[in-house]
Amino acid sequence: MALRPVMVNVKALDASAVGRFWAEALGWTAYSAGATTYVGPPGGLVWPDPVVLGIDVVPVPEPKTAVKNRVHLDLATTSADQQTELIARLRSLGATPVDVGQGEVPWTVLADPEGNEFCVLEPREIYRDTGPVAAVVVDCTDPRAMARFWGEATDWTVHEVADDHASLRSAKGGGPYLEFLRTPDTKTVPDRLHLDLLPYPGDDKAAEVDRLRALGAADLDIGQGDVAWTCQTDPEDHEFCVLAP
Numbered sequence: 004m005a006l007r008p009v010m011v012n013v014k015a016l017d018a019s020a021v022g023r024f025w026a027e028a029l030g031w032t033a034y035s036a037g038a039t040t041y042v043g044p045p046g047g048l049v050w051p052d053p054v055v056l057g058i059d060v061v062p063v064p065e066p067k068t069a070v071k072n073r074v075h076l077d078l079a080t081t082s083a084d085q086q087t088e089l090i091a092r093l094r095s096l097g098a099t100p101v102d103v104g105q106g107e108v109p110w111t112v113l114a115d116p117e118g119n120e121f122c123v124l125e126p127r128e129i130y131r132d133t134g135p136v137a138a139v140v141v142d143c144t145d146p147r148a149m150a151r152f153w154g155e156a157t158d159w160t161v162h163e164v165a166d167d168h169a170s171l172r173s174a175k176g177g178g179p180y181l182e183f184l185r186t187p188d189t190k191t192v193p194d195r196l197h198l199d200l201l202p203y204p205g206d207d208k209a210a211e212v213d214r215l216r217a218l219g220a221a222d223l224d225i226g227q228g229d230v231a232w233t234c235q236t237d238p239e240d241h242e243f244c245v246l247a248p
Contacts, residue, residue: 005158079137
């Protein structure tokens with residue numbers, strides 16, 4: 004048994020507007036079937052997408068705090084010219100420059116219209132086939148431990164593990180990486196972005212949730228009530244959801 008990451012959940016005051024921003028930013032399409040806005044590749048809604056992680060923008064009443072998100076997206080580029088053009092286009096869509104203490108670096112840190120930080124990376128060979136989203140990046144204190152948990156929790160393969168960083172990716176190849184970066188700070192507010200995981204057809208969701216508990220996950224009550232998904236946290240208190248098949 005294993006779970007597959009299927010989308011990045013993004014909380015927003017205006018889910019429709021933030022969904023439109025990310026759709027235009029990535030060259031994808033925004034689909035609004037209800038309160039949430041799902042953003043996925045163009046060509047018609049396919050869910051779960053076999054390669055990419057979609058973005059599901061969910062309305063919440065609370066605005067983002069001034070605290071830097073501990074989960075963010077890195078966007079891929081294929082050339083210096085494309086990086087420059089993408090940054091200019093994102094700013095025209097409403098993105099703003101952000102200083103998170105990055106100093107002089109070859110990538111650019113921006114924030115979406117509700118302040119969620121993300122990076123536009125310089126061209127890197129490792130991200131040549133990821134699509135527009137190079138990686139989902141998670142700040143943590145112990146990348147090795149996080150790689151162990153998420154490597155066991157999901158069907159993604161651990162690619163690299165060191166004291167200061169670790170990365171996973173779908174064993175099928177293609178799509179973004181899941182990366183863990185060691186940072187000196189600790190989690191103080193709920194994540195504005197989190198991963199949603201899905202069992203494979205025929206697998207038992209309750210058994211998967213039990214398996215995650217045995218790996219170190221904890222149950223999370225955010226007032227969700229009686230819903231089809233289960234909210235949990237990983238060993239460093241990052242929220243995630245296990246969806247119903």
